[in-house]
Amino acid sequence: MRTIYLNGNYIPETEGRVSVFDRGFLFSDSVYEVVSVLGGKLVDFDGHVQRLARSLGELGITGAPDAGAWLAICRELVARNAVEEGMIYWQVTRGAPSDRDFVFPAPGTAPTVLAFSQSRILADNPSAVTGIHVVTLPDLRWGRADIKTTQLLYASLMKNEAIARGADDAWMVRDGFITEGTAQNAHIITQSGTLVTHPLNREILHGITRAAVLPLAGHPIEERPFSVAEAEQAAEAFVSSASGFVMPVVRINDKIIGDGKPGSATVQLRKAYIDWARRTAL
Incomplete structure (x- = not known):
């Protein structure tokens, strides 16, 4: 027990x-x-x-x-x-x-x-091999998403709505821009090779995994809002979280990202993060 x-x-x-x-x-x-x-x-x-x-x-x-x-x-x-x-x-x-x-x-x-x-299994999560499918849904949470409270009802509703739509999870949208996932920070890599991630403000949780991942990326980084259309046209996409580490996103709504498989940059970033995590864990 x-x-x-x-x-x-x-x-x-x-x-x-x-x-x-x-x-x-x-x-x-x-x-x-x-x-x-x-x-x-x-x-x-x-x-x-x-x-x-x-x-x-x-x-x-x-x-x-x-x-x-x-x-x-x-x-x-x-x-x-x-x-x-x-x-x-x-x-x-x-x-x-x-x-x-x-x-x-x-x-x-x-x-x-x-x-x-x-x-639970973290490092060898099967979803990291296949990638996940996310759908975009309205972000109707309270205005202090930067505080990690147990007020998780809306995120739970959106997670279940995503599953009902045949997806794995949801990316939430406010004023036309993606904020974050139900329990993950959202990121894209553009066709030109820039990693784009939402800036740290009250609209998103200030992810601890996000903070560790970005210096490992090896890509130019832009911290700015990005739209659903820009995400759907990205070369790669992924989420970061304490439980998922770096998780590839291979489909956003009905749009296949890249060739529908985890992108090489995301795969390398996941490996780099896990190596870092094992090396620095207490």
């Missing part, structure tokens, strides 16, 4: 209990992070713990573990659950006041702190 971490204790997952008044449950008043595990080690831990601190700060949630404590928690979960490859999820809510109220609880209310593991 999987062991989880909840509010200072390592317990079987079946024993995890959270108050019905917890603000994460009632208001999605919570943030989370996810760090990959390769070879039993944590990939890009520093980037993820720094982004968690930023998300907590943007929402004014206090009392969460510090970086050193998170590292110890993650390593303990890897050991207790024998995770060789997979993910560690961390979640912090504003806590559980005594009743439901839109007003934040009194200062000093303890946050709810949860972490758990998922074992």
Whole structure:
């Protein structure tokens, strides 16, 4: 049985209990992070713990573990659950006041702190060999997509809508431009060999994998919005995320990208990222 971490204790997952008044449950008043595990080690831990601190700060949630404590928690979960490859999820809510109220609880209310593991195949993901198909759908999320909250309902709806349309995932579109995927940053490589990616602002999550991937690309990089039409005419396309690393996109809507197979630049970039991740994991 999987062991989880909840509010200072390592317990079987079946024993995890959270108050019905917890603000994460009632208001999605919570943030989370996810760090990959390769070879039993944590990939890009520093980037993820720094982004968690930023998300907590943007929402004014206090009392969460510090970086050193998170590292110890993650390593303990890897050991207790024998995770060789997979993910560690961390979640912090504003806590559980005594009743439901839109007003934040009194200062000093303890946050709810949860972490758990998922074992899964990452490096040899079969989708990296075939590539994935995405469809474009409207981006109707709230205006702070840069904060990694657990408010994931719309992204989940779009993921399921994409599957219902026969695709693997969705790229979301705002004002005619692609922002990002449901849980991934979106990128294209133009016919002239330029890697184009959405700029870091409030419309997208500031991807930790994105930050690691771009310096490895070996291509000119333009951080700017790109349209659906430009994406459909790209030489290559891919997404980046902690769980998917660099994942080739071979079809956007009804348009085949390149020859319908993962492009050579994307394949090389995925390999370069995995090599980097294994070399630098903690």
